[in-house]
């Protein structure tokens with residue numbers, strides 16, 4: 001049985017991390033049985049110090065993209081069979097836009113905006129006794145701010161961040177158009193990647209941010225997220 005190590009659900013969204021949601025979304029699309037183990041403490045065991053990672057038949061694989069590659073190689077994958085080489089190139093480019101750019105917009109919204117950071121601190125460190133909880137929360141926040149700054153996203157103003165996020169969301173919305181999934185009637189790997197990110201922006205009401213409002217203003221992205229959620233996480 002495949003075991004996915006992840007943070008844990010947030011409201012009716014399967015995980016607080018878009019990468020953990022992506023892996024589960026893929027497993028559900030591919031119809032592969034799995035179990036999950038949740039908790040930030042699994043970060044300590046994670047081979048790359050990040051979640052998700054999986055364990056399967058004694059093998060441990062870290063990083064959502066390596067996990068999907070492993071699953072495709074080990075269990076086969078008919079999801080993307082109908083895609084042309086050009087489609088696959090487009091899917092790759094969109095996936096990287098979502099994971100390497102839009103992701104930092106999410107990090108900014110959740111950790112740099114004080115009201116959201118307070119919610120996260122409580123959720124992640126609330127159970128730890130005082131004053132350790134404050135110290136750990138302070139260090140975690142400082143590290144994330146440093147990562148945001150070093151990436152470059154953290155150097156933009158709040159308004160610029162919304163503008164950058166808006167361009168990605170607009171591109172996703174334009175490519176989806178009136179289709180059910182990103183490449184037509186059948187979901188593919190890109191749908192798992194896109195759902196992983198969009199569900200965090202659109203369907204987690206405890207966090208509020210201008211860029212989340214922007215995401216919710218794209219009706220087809222909201223409908224896509226709701227459709228994927230209902231078909232693969234609520235049935």
Ligand SMILES: N[C@@H](CCC(=O)N[C@@H](CS)C(=O)NCC(=O)O)C(=O)O
Nearest residue numbers: 017018019049050051052063064065
């Ligand atoms: N490239 C990795 C990214 C995973 C990732 O960034 N996970 C974040 C949560 S969204 C994490 O575990 N952060 C903990 C840390 O950096 O300490 C993947 O695709 O799995």
